[in-house]
Amino acid sequence: MKRARGVDGLVALLVAVVTAAACGGGNGSSASTPGTTTKSLVVVNTGGDWGACQRKSFFDPFTAKTGIAIVDGPFLTDGQIKAMVQSKQYNVDVVYPSANLALPSAGKNVLEPIDYQVVNKAELAAGTYTTYGTSIDIYAWAMGYRTDKFGGQTPKTWADFFDTKRFPGKRAMPGDNDVPAVLYAALLADGVAPDKLVPLDVNRALKKLSTIKSNIVWYATGSQGQDLLKSGEVTMGQEYANRVTSLRDAGSPVDISWDGQVVAGDLMGVPKGDPNAAAAMKFIAFVTSKDVNGTFSYCAAGAPSNVKSTPNPKIANDLPTTHLNQTHVVETSEALAEYVAAHLDSITTSFNNWRSG
Amino acid sequence: MAPTPRIAGSRRRGGSQPRWGLLVFPAALFMVFFFAWPLGQMIFRSFTDPAMGLDNYARFVQTPSGVRSLLETLAMSAVVTLTCAVVGYVYAYAIRFASRRVAALLLLAVIFPAGVNLLVRTFALQVVLRDTGIINQLLMRLHLIGEHLTLIRTEFAVALGMTCMLLPYMVLPIYSVMRGINPDYVQAAAGLGARPVIAFARVFLPMSLPGLYAGSLIVFVAGLGFYVVPQLLGDNGGGRFLSQYTADYMAQAEWGYGSAIGTILLLVTLTTLAIAARVLKVGEILRMSFGGAR
Numbered sequence: 177m178k179r180a181r182g183v184d185g186l187v188a189l190l191v192a193v194v195t196a197a198a199c200g201g202g203n204g205s206s207a208s209t210p211g212t213t214t215k216s217l218v219v220v221n222t223g224g225d226w227g228a229c230q231r232k233s234f235f236d237p238f239t240a241k242t243g244i245a246i247v248d249g250p251f252l253t254d255g256q257i258k259a260m261v262q263s264k265q266y267n268v269d270v271v272y273p274s275a276n277l278a279l280p281s282a283g284k285n286v287l288e289p290i291d292y293q294v295v296n297k298a299e300l301a302a303g304t305y306t307t308y309g310t311s312i313d314i315y316a317w318a319m320g321y322r323t324d325k326f327g328g329q330t331p332k333t334w335a336d337f338f339d340t341k342r343f344p345g346k347r348a349m350p351g352d353n354d355v356p357a358v359l360y361a362a363l364l365a366d367g368v369a370p371d372k373l374v375p376l377d378v379n380r381a382l383k384k385l386s387t388i389k390s391n392i393v394w395y396a397t398g399s400q401g402q403d404l405l406k407s408g409e410v411t412m413g414q415e416y417a418n419r420v421t422s423l424r425d426a427g428s429p430v431d432i433s434w435d436g437q438v439v440a441g442d443l444m445g446v447p448k449g450d451p452n453a454a455a456a457m458k459f460i461a462f463v464t465s466k467d468v469n470g471t472f473s474y475c476a477a478g479a480p481s482n483v484k485s486t487p488n489p490k491i492a493n494d495l496p497t498t499h500l501n502q503t504h505v506v507e508t509s510e511a512l513a514e515y516v517a518a519h520l521d522s523i524t525t526s527f528n529n530w531r532s533g
Numbered sequence: 534m535a536p537t538p539r540i541a542g543s544r545r546r547g548g549s550q551p552r553w554g555l556l557v558f559p560a561a562l563f564m565v566f567f568f569a570w571p572l573g574q575m576i577f578r579s580f581t582d583p584a585m586g587l588d589n590y591a592r593f594v595q596t597p598s599g600v601r602s603l604l605e606t607l608a609m610s611a612v613v614t615l616t617c618a619v620v621g622y623v624y625a626y627a628i629r630f631a632s633r634r635v636a637a638l639l640l641l642a643v644i645f646p647a648g649v650n651l652l653v654r655t656f657a658l659q660v661v662l663r664d665t666g667i668i669n670q671l672l673m674r675l676h677l678i679g680e681h682l683t684l685i686r687t688e689f690a691v692a693l694g695m696t697c698m699l700l701p702y703m704v705l706p707i708y709s710v711m712r713g714i715n716p717d718y719v720q721a722a723a724g725l726g727a728r729p730v731i732a733f734a735r736v737f738l739p740m741s742l743p744g745l746y747a748g749s750l751i752v753f754v755a756g757l758g759f760y761v762v763p764q765l766l767g768d769n770g771g772g773r774f775l776s777q778y779t780a781d782y783m784a785q786a787e788w789g790y791g792s793a794i795g796t797i798l799l800l801v802t803l804t805t806l807a808i809a810a811r812v813l814k815v816g817e818i819l820r821m822s823f824g825g826a827r
Contacts, residue, residue, distance in 0.1 A: 253783075254784065255785060255788075346664075352777075394769040400765075408665045409665055524781055524782075524785070528599075531598070
């Protein structure tokens with residue numbers, strides 16, 4: 177029976193190995209330790225085309241100018257940023273706080289106030305900077321739709337999005353990513369004017385969403401939403417605008433409607449007490465400066481937050497900032513963000529209870 | 534959590550080999566620092582953050598979406614345990630009585646996919662199951678169906694996906710126990726006049742049950758913590774897993790509430806194990822499944 181026992185041992189070993197393989201699978205985050213004298217800064221880089229473009233237009237030119245190297249850091253959620261500050265383990269010097277965290281109320285124990293002596297906020301678009309965060313680019317949630325499913329009809333507004341008779345098919349919405357954006361879309365569809373969103377009527381939004389609830393496919397990440405539209409799983413979606421235009425440019429039968437877009441800035445912030453805060457402020461000032469900020473649009477569809485900078489004329493029509501003459505919501509504006517931050521808990525809970533009901 | 538093997542060992546063996554017990558110390562130390570300590574922190578936090586008391590637990594009980602997630606998690610894990618048990622038992626049985634070459638192939642077929650990243654396999658299932666996926670396209674092209682079948686974003690898809698991921702943990706312990714069963718017993722039963730079904734049910738099955746129990750325990754407990762599969766294959770409405778529900782609150786840094794949910798899940802898991810330990814003699818089963826049957 178010696179051989180048999182050997183096989184049993186092998187099986188046991190395999191069970192152990194397989195178990196370890198299945199239970200592992202964390203996202204090996206890997207920020208290097210910054211020195212106390214600032215020779216290098218760790219900046220969040222979310223990778224992909226977007227990250228490569230950031231390196232090319234922001235990171236490397238900053239290093240060339242100042243000699244401070246930029247190290248790619250992992251994306252941190254608001255929770256992770258708070259944990260980092262509490263434990264004083266500053267693994268990342270420049271982070272992306274959510275608009276809610278970058279507010280005076282929420283940010284004061286977590287983030288360094290942005291030094292607007294260094295950062296020139298006079299040139300920044302309204303509603304895209306706060307006490308604790310400065311947008312380096314502007315993105316938008318807009319409506320993407322299939323051009324091959326509605327017999328030549330073109331949906332234009334959020335009201336069309338909720339009209340499954342004229343525009344049949346499923347709808348992708350970022351319910352696992354940005355619940356407030358979902359609610360704004362529903363309220364706009366229900367006839368609420370963008371400047372009347374506060375105080376947010378969550379029940380009214382949920383009532384409107386109920387009318388198409390069985391058609392909604394909830395998604396978490398931008399790439400999932402993009403994939404749903406690309407594969408035709410949904411005929412319309414509330415999507416990151418740049419992901420819709422890039423699909424269209426790659427030949428997919430999709431297009432975008434800018435009416436009622438939810439505009440937001442990618443806010444950069446600095447963890448409270450970060451030893452490299454001064455250099456981090458310099459970095460944010462550099463990235464948002466007039467001459468640098470627009471260069472990003474030459475390799476990615478991100479609109480500059482600096483209104484004095486010049487975006488790539490070739491993609492100007494695909495940038496959210498070009499369509500601000502139409503109905504839109506500025507998600508990062510202090511009025512909206514302050515309200516959402518104060519009520520985020522009840523908003524999330526109401527939404528979850530409705531969604532699971 | 535810290536095991537005390539020296540005492541247990543010396544009592545049973547009359548203190549003849551106490552020094553071997555010391556070997557467990559590095560592992561025990563590791564477990565204390567990297568498992569017991571943070572786990573204790575989590576439990577402590579659930580009662581103290583943001584304020585002392587049972588607020589976090591009261592909040593969970595009073596939130597319908599949270600309770601529904603817990604029930605969904607338990608129900609789905611139970612269903613998956615059952616499907617894994619049925620499929621896994623038959624599969625292990627096939628391996629046990631196949632020729633050596635076929636058995637090796639079948640074993641590889643179980644183990645090899647388990648080495649592929651879970652995320653990758655879940656995305657693959659998404660491509661297979663979705664409305665515009667392989668199954669629906671094929672059936673529609675063959676004109677067997679006019680409208681696509683709803684496969685993805687259903688509880689069926691979650692059950693299927695989890696069964697795929699967890700099957701190896703059912704097959705391997707069952708197979709391991711089955712290997713130790715002498716086929717002569719079954720033959721003896723047949724020789725005494727038992728029909729094959731009776732010989733299997735009265736002789737083989739009872740001897741193989743420890744493997745089935747061990748596999749079921751592993752699958753059920755592992756299923757409780759699933760996140761990726763329900764996130765990518767489920768409807769994410771009514772049937773959200775507890776881990777998905779918790780993620781919302783962890784992203785907002787509500788450590789206390791998140792810890793309370795974690796503690797509740799831990800309690801459920803421990804209760805399951807405690808019941809199993811009483812009814813099934815877990816130690817015996819695990820020893821038989823992984824230590825090799827004698």
